[in-house]
Amino acid sequence: MTKSLRARLFVGLTAVILLAGCIGGAFTYLWAFDEAIEMQDSTLIQIGSLLQNGSVKSDQSLGGVDADAEVDVTELGMAPHGSAEERLLWSHQDGLHVVSRIGQSVRVLLRTRPDGSRFAVTQLTDVRDDIASSMAIRTLLPIAALIPCLLLVAALVVAGSLRPMVRLAGDLDLRHAVDMTPLPLADTPSELHPFIASINGLLERMKLMMDQQRRFVADAAHELRTPITALSLQAENLDPADLPEQARERLGALKQGIRRTKHLLEQLLALARHEAGPNGEATVVPLDRTVKDLVADLVPEAARKGIDLGFQLIEPIAIKGEPMMVATMVRNLLDNAVRFTPQGGRVDIGVYREGKEAVVQIEDTGPGIPSGDIDRIFEPFFRGSRPAEDGIGLGLSIVNRIVDRLEGIIVLENISDRRPKGLRATVRLPAMYRSDPREESPLSISQLSRST
Template sequence: MIKSLRGRLFAGLTAIILLTGLIGGLFAHHWAFNEAIEMQDSVLIQIASLVQAGSLTGGRELHGVDEDAEVWLIDQAATPQASGDEARLWSVKDGLALATRKGQPIRVLLRTRPDGTRFAVAQRTSVRDEIASDMAFRTVLPIAALIPCLLLVTAIVVARSLRPMVRLADDLDGRRADDMTLLPAGQMPSELHPFIASINGLLQRVGLLMDQQRRFVADAAHELRTPITALSLQAENLDAVDLPANARGRVVALRQGIGRTRHLLDQLLALARQDAGQDDTRAMPVVKLDDVAKEVVADLLPEATGRGVDLGFARLEPALVRGEAVILAAVVRNLLDNALRFTPQGGRIDTCVYRDGDAALLQIEDSGPGVASAELGRIFDPFFRGQRPAGDGAGLGLSIVKRIVDRLEGTIEAVNLAEGGRSGLRVLVKLPGADA
């Protein structure tokens, strides 16, 4: 069963054209064949009229009457002792008839002169049929040649008619996930207007739901920061209080929980800001991605050293991109935080920043356990931590990175390292390069 609308239209129109061409060809062939037979009968009648008027004499064959035809003029006076086929011929009444002469079927026209003698003008049926078939074939030939042209025109018309739908699909496929711009209906065929109106209505509803979700996340995170800050201050005030050892251990756990909660709220606010950001990338300032990476690595170096992880650059080259230094720093920090969280003591994290053609690349490799193959496609989903979560992360860091990279019109991919017996994860961020 053909599921393509274009295929259905083309198959249906092809069937109609072929069926119409076949029926029309059969009728045209039948009509042309009969016309050719009638025309040859007219030739016999004209020859008989000439004989009747005395312009031609009997007893001979007439060649050249038609290009491929042979017509015999048979006079009864020249064959008075007729027998067999010719005897039966003279028994036929005047007019056109089918007869046999010398064992061959013929078309014959018999006439009687005023003196009572008779003559016949005859033509072989096989010659007549051959001439008629040839003329009928030449009549049908243009129709047969026209059918492939009609099929080609039909394919072109169907393709051009469905081109607006293809453009709409390409427009939707090329959009970012958060782009809820309405589809244009002005230049589209009227048959697509109900479909476009339905899609635009759906986009409006989805956009409204997304705005409500963003506002809720931002408002909830913002409102929760005040009580969390108050709790943090109260926990810090407990440092000056003389507490028993077991109570002081509980205060430490309390402060760690408050810190994790504050970090989660900061991540939620960052996620909400990225979802709400709709700035044009071309209007953003030019930033040195290598300088941003150096600053972030310098900030995280003490933490990496404390964990026994070798953090550094394997390749550092000048690379300019358009963006804000703050959000680019968030990309590098979140990726390095994720790598630090999964890299064991004694491991290493290699950072690379370089230019490749028109793109600026940021690559981070760690020597951790990597990510399960089934989970590799989900690590950029919000709140996804996988089957082997490490540390106190909320599963938002990589999601924020993905939102920022999409906003900057870049790409990000993660692959497990498998060469040389190594293990770990490689994350490659590719951003459009900028000129100084």
């Protein structure tokens, strides 16, 4: 049995319409059939009246009355004579009768003239039934044409009645994951109000739970920053000390763990901050300058790994957003590219306009993302099936949430059409024009040195 409410309503209405149409059609057919039989009896009576009054002679053609009716007139005379069937007709009283004649059923009207002579007006029953059936079927044609129209109207009514529910589902599908605003009750059927009220209550509870979770994460990360910073300083103070080789190796591992924990706390704070919403007012952000500054910050780290970091193309372009939010988004993408690119690899950056969109594209020569991890790569704390370095699985989740807030899209795809292979991250955001578009001219890789 189908679980679709629309299908169930349509099937139910279709069954009711067809049942009502069949029952109504049967009664209409019987009524029209009976009326047609009575009309033919009236025709026989009218012909009999004309013959009885002498207005029409029995030897005149009756084809003009109704050629398809096949009405015949038989003179029976003053007394019974002729064939046995004519003598049998004479034995009946005046009026309408059904008799057998020449092996066929016949409807007959007997009349007696004032002079005592009698006559019979006859019509085959089969002919009468054919005429009545034809008239009754023609009566059913409007009903037969009405049923498809009623089915179409029923489908439109069902679709229109369920349209508010479909629109409500569409609005929910288009919402961001963090949008917990209540659903509106306006312009919705009253039958849906309890359902919408229940959803709004659920959204309110989810919002409260998410706020509590964000506050807990932010408070915990903030409280842990102080002891982690103290541990980091204490570890740095041990560098000048004369330590055995084994102790210095353990000190290096301790420093790496502290750096990893510190990075985790910073990412947790960033995640909590961006889930709570923008901290500053949206302004015009020069995207090209922001990316340049962030690339310059990462040049020393890239140089230590022997990574060729630079621009393929950079154009002056601006977007609207919170500067810190935009910087965090680009920084995380660049940091991932540099971290996962092997020694001696390459990271190419492009910042350019494409139609009404500002595009930031970062390509690296790292291992890429396994095909089975692509769908989950933006989930918090998901590090994939082959994690490397000291990633914690929050960077791309933060990037994805920032891109959503900026009303853009981000696409990660493995590069397989070149050697070496790698990963391409493409962010598309609504672009704005600078106040002075001639402020800077586009720079290509030939105009901007690598690793700067």
